[in-house]
Amino acid sequence: MRSQLEGSQAVARAVALCRPQVIAAYPISPQTHIVESLSDRVRTGELAGCEYLLVDSEFSAMSACIGASAAGARSYTATSSQGLLFMAEALFNTSGLGLPVVMTLANRAIGAPINIWNDHSDAMAMRDSGWIQLYAESNQEAVDLHVQAFRLAESLSVPVMVCMDGFVLTHAFEEVDLPTQEQVDAFLPPFVPQQLLDPDDPVTIGAMVGPEAFAEVKYLVHATQVAALDEVPAIAADFERAFGRDSGGLLKRYRLEDAETVVVALGSVLGTIEDVVDSLRDDGFRIGVLGITCFRPWPHDEVRAALGDATRVVVVERAFAVGAGGIVGQNVRDATRGLPVVVQDVVAGLGGRPITRTSLRGLFEDVVADRLDASHLHFLDLDVELVQRELARSRARRRSGPHAEHMLRDLGTVASGTPHGGG
Amino acid sequence: MPFQEIKLYQAGTFVAGNRLLDPEQRSVQARTGRSNSLTSGHRACQGCGEALGARYVLDAAMRATDGKLVAVNSTGCLEVFSTPYPESSWQLPWLHSLFGNGPAVASGVAAALRATGRDDSRVVGQAGDGGTVDIGFGALSGMFERNDDVLFVCYDNEGYMNTGVQRSGATPPGAATATTKALGPEPGNVFGQGKFVPLIAMAHEIPYVATATVAELRDLEYKVEKAMSFHGARYLHVFVPCPLGWRAAAADTIKLARLAKESGVFPVFEAEHGEVTEVSRIRRQVPVEEYLRPQGRYAHLFGDPGRPDVVARIQARADRNIARFGLLGEGDE
Numbered sequence: 001m002r003s004q005l006e007g008s009q010a011v012a013r014a015v016a017l018c019r020p021q022v023i024a025a026y027p028i029s030p031q032t033h034i035v036e037s038l039s040d041r042v043r044t045g046e047l048a049g050c051e052y053l054l055v056d057s058e059f060s061a062m063s064a065c066i067g068a069s070a071a072g073a074r075s076y077t078a079t080s081s082q083g084l085l086f087m088a089e090a091l092f093n094t095s096g097l098g099l100p101v102v103m104t105l106a107n108r109a110i111g112a113p114i115n116i117w118n119d120h121s122d123a124m125a126m127r128d129s130g131w132i133q134l135y136a137e138s139n140q141e142a143v144d145l146h147v148q149a150f151r152l153a154e155s156l157s158v159p160v161m162v163c164m165d166g167f168v169l170t171h172a173f174e175e176v177d178l179p180t181q182e183q184v185d186a187f188l189p190p191f192v193p194q195q196l197l198d199p200d201d202p203v204t205i206g207a208m209v210g211p212e213a214f215a216e217v218k219y220l221v222h223a224t225q226v227a228a229l230d231e232v233p234a235i236a237a238d239f240e241r242a243f244g245r246d247s248g249g250l251l252k253r254y255r256l257e258d259a260e261t262v263v264v265a266l267g268s269v270l271g272t273i274e275d276v277v278d279s280l281r282d283d284g285f286r287i288g289v290l291g292i293t294c295f296r297p298w299p300h301d302e303v304r305a306a307l308g309d310a311t312r313v314v315v316v317e318r319a320f321a322v323g324a325g326g327i328v329g330q331n332v333r334d335a336t337r338g339l340p341v342v343v344q345d346v347v348a349g350l351g352g353r354p355i356t357r358t359s360l361r362g363l364f365e366d367v368v369a370d371r372l373d374a375s376h377l378h379f380l381d382l383d384v385e386l387v388q389r390e391l392a393r394s395r396a397r398r399r400s401g402p403h404a405e406h407m408l409r410d411l412g413t414v415a416s417g418t419p420h421g422g423g
Numbered sequence: 424m425p426f427q428e429i430k431l432y433q434a435g436t437f438v439a440g441n442r443l444l445d446p447e448q449r450s451v452q453a454r455t456g457r458s459n460s461l462t463s464g465h466r467a468c469q470g471c472g473e474a475l476g477a478r479y480v481l482d483a484a485m486r487a488t489d490g491k492l493v494a495v496n497s498t499g500c501l502e503v504f505s506t507p508y509p510e511s512s513w514q515l516p517w518l519h520s521l522f523g524n525g526p527a528v529a530s531g532v533a534a535a536l537r538a539t540g541r542d543d544s545r546v547v548g549q550a551g552d553g554g555t556v557d558i559g560f561g562a563l564s565g566m567f568e569r570n571d572d573v574l575f576v577c578y579d580n581e582g583y584m585n586t587g588v589q590r591s592g593a594t595p596p597g598a599a600t601a602t603t604k605a606l607g608p609e610p611g612n613v614f615g616q617g618k619f620v621p622l623i624a625m626a627h628e629i630p631y632v633a634t635a636t637v638a639e640l641r642d643l644e645y646k647v648e649k650a651m652s653f654h655g656a657r658y659l660h661v662f663v664p665c666p667l668g669w670r671a672a673a674a675d676t677i678k679l680a681r682l683a684k685e686s687g688v689f690p691v692f693e694a695e696h697g698e699v700t701e702v703s704r705i706r707r708q709v710p711v712e713e714y715l716r717p718q719g720r721y722a723h724l725f726g727d728p729g730r731p732d733v734v735a736r737i738q739a740r741a742d743r744n745i746a747r748f749g750l751l752g753e754g755d756e
Contacts, residue, residue: 021538022531051534055527056565063524063562067495067531070518073538075531093520197493197516197532199544204511206496206519208503 002177007139007169010176011078011104011162012037014143016047017184018102018150020076021191022068024053024061026083032106032170034078058083062090062101069099070205072198074150074191076101080166081108084122088129091159095130095221097206098194100153100160103131104146107267107318108166109351113404117352118166120266120318123295124327126161130221132228133296134248135266136164139174141293144247147179148235150188156231157194158224163295165268167352179243187242225297232294250299251306252291255281259288261368262310264332266292269316269348269355276360285368292328303335313343314367316355316380320347325377344372348380355380386410451483451644458485458514460494465512466504470673472637472663472680473501473578477549479637480576480661483644484547485515487651491544493518493532497525497554500585501578523558525550526566529573537572545651548575552593553583556620560592563620567627570655574647577620577658580665588668592618595688596740597733598720600668605723614736621694624658628697635691636662638681642703646693662689670719682714687741690748704752705745711738 005013012034023042025035039054041047051073055061058079065075079087084105094101110121123133134149136142142164149160164170179187195205209217229250236248254274256262263273270291280287290306292299307313313336315329324330326345333343346363349355359381366372390407394400451457460481467474485492496502496519505512506519520528529548536544548566550559555577566573582600583589590600596614599605603612624632630653635643643661650657664671664679671679683689684703688711691703712734715721724730745751 022534024527024531024534049538049540051538053530053534053571054569055530056561056568059524060527060530060562060565063520063527064531064534066520066524067518067528067533068535068538069531071493071532071535071539073535075535089521090524097520197518199491199493199516202514202516204506204513204517206517207506207508207511208519209508213508 001180002175004173005139005176006033006171006173007142007164008033008106008171009037010139010143010178011146011164011170012041013178014146015076015104016041017179017181018147018188019074020047020050021073022051022053022065022075023077024055024064024068024075025077026055026058026061026079028083031080031083032078032104032166034104034106034170058086059090062087062094062103065101066090066094066097066099069094069101069193070097070195070197072191072193072196074154076103078104078106080106081110081116081122084126085110088126091126091129091131094159096217098157098221098224100157100191102146102149102153103159103161105161105163106166106170107163115351116166118168118318119350119352120163121350123161123163124319127296127327130159130225131296132158132160132225132232132294134160134162134232134294135292136162136169137252137268137270137291137293139164139169139172139176140245141247142169143176143178144239144243144245147184147187148239148248152228152231152235154191155235156224156228158228163267168268177245183243187239228294228297229299229302248293250294250302252289252293253306254289254291256288256290256306259286259310261285261287261312261314261364262290262307263287263364264290264292264313264315264328265317266295266328267318269318272355272357273316273360276357276364279361280364280368285364287364287368295328298331298335300335303332304339307332307336307341308339310341312367312370313341314346314364314372315343316346316348316360316363318347318349320345320377342374344374344378346378346380353381450641451486452479452640457482458490460485460492460513460515461505462512462514464510466507467500468667468673470666470676471500471504472665472676473551473580474504475640475676476578476637476643476661476663477501479640479643480549480647480659481515481547483647484545484574484651487648488545492516493536493544493546495520495525495529495532495546495548497548497550497559498522499551499554501549501551503585522554524562525554525559526573526575527562529575530566530569530571533572546573548573550575550577551585552577552579552581553591555579556592556618560620564623564627567624567629567656567658570629572654572656574650574657574659577660578663579660580663580668582665582668584665584668593620595737597724597737599723600720610723610730611721611733621658621660624660625694625697627656629656629658630654630696631657632660632694633658633692634660634662634689636680636684636689637664638677638684639691639703642691649693668720670722671717675717679714679717682709685709686711686714687745687750688714688737690744690750692748699748702748702750705750708751711741
């Protein structure tokens with residue numbers, strides 16, 4: 001059924017259709033309307049038999065999901081940003097134990113400075129946690145990915161994180177085609193756990209493992225993720241047969257035929273990038289887009305095949321490894337090793353800064369004309385003068401004070417007072 | 424059933440021989456049908472109070488639930504000595520996740536049992552004092568305030584014994600640990616710090632809070648069975664001497680637990696919905712010195728010249744417990 005829905009509400013409805021049995025959530029750090037909406041559905045009895053735990057933190061939210069999943073319940077939570085990092089230890093534990101928890105991550109920035117807006121710093125910080133990471137381009141895809149995520153998680157006994165851009169998707173109203181309960185029930189069988197805390201057949205879960213087998217247990221976690229490289233497209237194909245929609249999968253290929261330049265990106269920015277690429281195509285540029293839907297596991301071979309004919313790749317990413325460079329870019333460079341292709345990293349849209357068509361067009365024109373120095377990490381729309389002025393203040397005085405306040409004052413964002421550091 | 428008179432025939436002890444009791448009144452441990460939830464062969468130290476406590480707690484809980492029990496364990500000695508892969512001493516479904524999340528994991532298990540229609544199965548969470556009073560405290564308080572159907576058991580040996588005997592929030596003043604050594608003008612753990620979580624648990628007004636020691640194992644079994652008669656959040660704080668961390672003789676574990684209670688150092692009581700309902704009175708009061716002397720962690724208090732001033736402060740704390748909980752009783756006989 002087609003409805004005009006806020007992204008969070010659409011996802012809440014999709015999650016409810018998947019019949020979760022235990023939901024544990026913490027409201028802040030920050031959170032979305034998803035868990036509020038699910039709370040309503042549990043209270044009204046629409047989500048019959050579901051236990052909803054209002055926990056004391058994200059760490060407890062994921063911990064409760066660990067216990068619930070090990071005890072045989074389909075378990076779900078949602079979080080964002082700082083909340084995801086507060087879960088960090090439990091995330092690694094979930095994957096190490098092989099528990100099929102599903103989580104929505106509304107992608108938002110990580111402080112300091114504190115900032116509630118969208119970027120991918122949270123998900124990228126947890127990219128090695130052993131969770132499968134799927135990135136939604138639209139709210140429709142967010143809905144579809146959740147239905148697929150439960151099946152994927154439970155078929156492989158692996159936790160799955162569905163990433164959707166905070167605000168850009170979670171708070172945006174879009175037309176969404178929600179599946180019916182009958183459709184979802186037919187697609188997603190009841191949860192049959194691989195391991196179960198059962199008094200009638202007791203097992204020990206979470207035993208200590210020494211050097212004699214630790215690597216082997218961890219290898220299995222890796223092998224499961226590698227298996228997901230087959231399972232993700234298989235489930236997407238099944239989904240298309242059942243729901244008549246192409247959603248999910250490993251990669252999204254857009255106008256890649258004969259493309260010399262390929263833009264690689266994840267999430268909602270793909271729509272904007274595709275618009276810009278359309279206009280460049282109209283002007284005769286051979287440019288295309290490769291969207292990464294499945295970032296973990298990393299579809300190395302598929303990315304390599306998709307970029308095999310390109311000469312230039314520009315990765316537009318909403319996060320970066322401080323002191324090192326692009327994160328997705330590093331993976332793309334690894335996938336294209338030995339190919340005659342130059343991979344550029346461009347950091348864009350940090351902390352909710354809009355990624356505009358104008359800026360992207362300018363960037364892609366620079367890339368196509370080989371005006372971008374591939375030896376540097378680039379930041380789209382960076383206010384270089386603002387940075388230079390603050391660096392000068394820091395040089396002028398040892399105790400120059402906090403950067404963030406100076407730069408906001410410099411921009412006139414906060415009321416001006418006597419600057420700590422002097423000008 | 425009329426209560427059978429018990430003959431206290433063992434000189435110098437307060438323990439009734441099980442052989443003199445009707446089978447129905449024997450302890451869970453004395454029954455042939457005990458579950459051996461934590462079975463033999465594990466790697467606890469000789470004289471480990473925690474291993475003893477956990478065995479009694481879980482077997483009593485198993486009996487109370489007719490074997491329908493799931494245990495959740497925080498990281499710590501109990502988890503490590505019971506499960507080096509691929510061996511396991513656990514004969515009940517058992518889950519270990521992390522150090523600081525035991526109470527939340529237990530809440531999740533309880534929720535799953537309800538959601539999947541297995542309400543007849545119950546959950547026990549267990550941790551040492553570090554996993555309970557320090558790193559797991561937020562999750563514990565959350566489990567309490569939600570009144571989740573979990574019995575959480577803290578085996579309190581007053582420090583981080585698994586990792587080399589460091590101070591925890593449950594380490595008593597004056598005790599030497601790896602991070603509060605007997606160095607400087609105020610040797611050992613400082614006064615004016617630390618917390619007694621049973622009282623904090625009571626402040627949550629949960630259905631049942633109790634303390635116990637491994638010196639009185641019938642009392643421990645009774646409290647576990649009583650705890651399992653309640654639904655909602657329950658907390659049991661068990662005092663378990665640690666020969667390694669306390670630098671005490673392995674044979675003295677029971678004696679030290681008894682002296683802790685008899686000196687007033689550790690108050691043994693029960694509380695329901697935030698109110699103390701029963702107190703285990705001191706039978707034969709002893710000065711704290713009798714409890715402290717056998718322990719190497721207090722050796723710096725009894726050297727030459729010794730620190731009678733510190734011993735006096737510890738005595739004052741015990742006296743405060745005695746007054747606060749009425750451990751000597753009114754008009755004591």
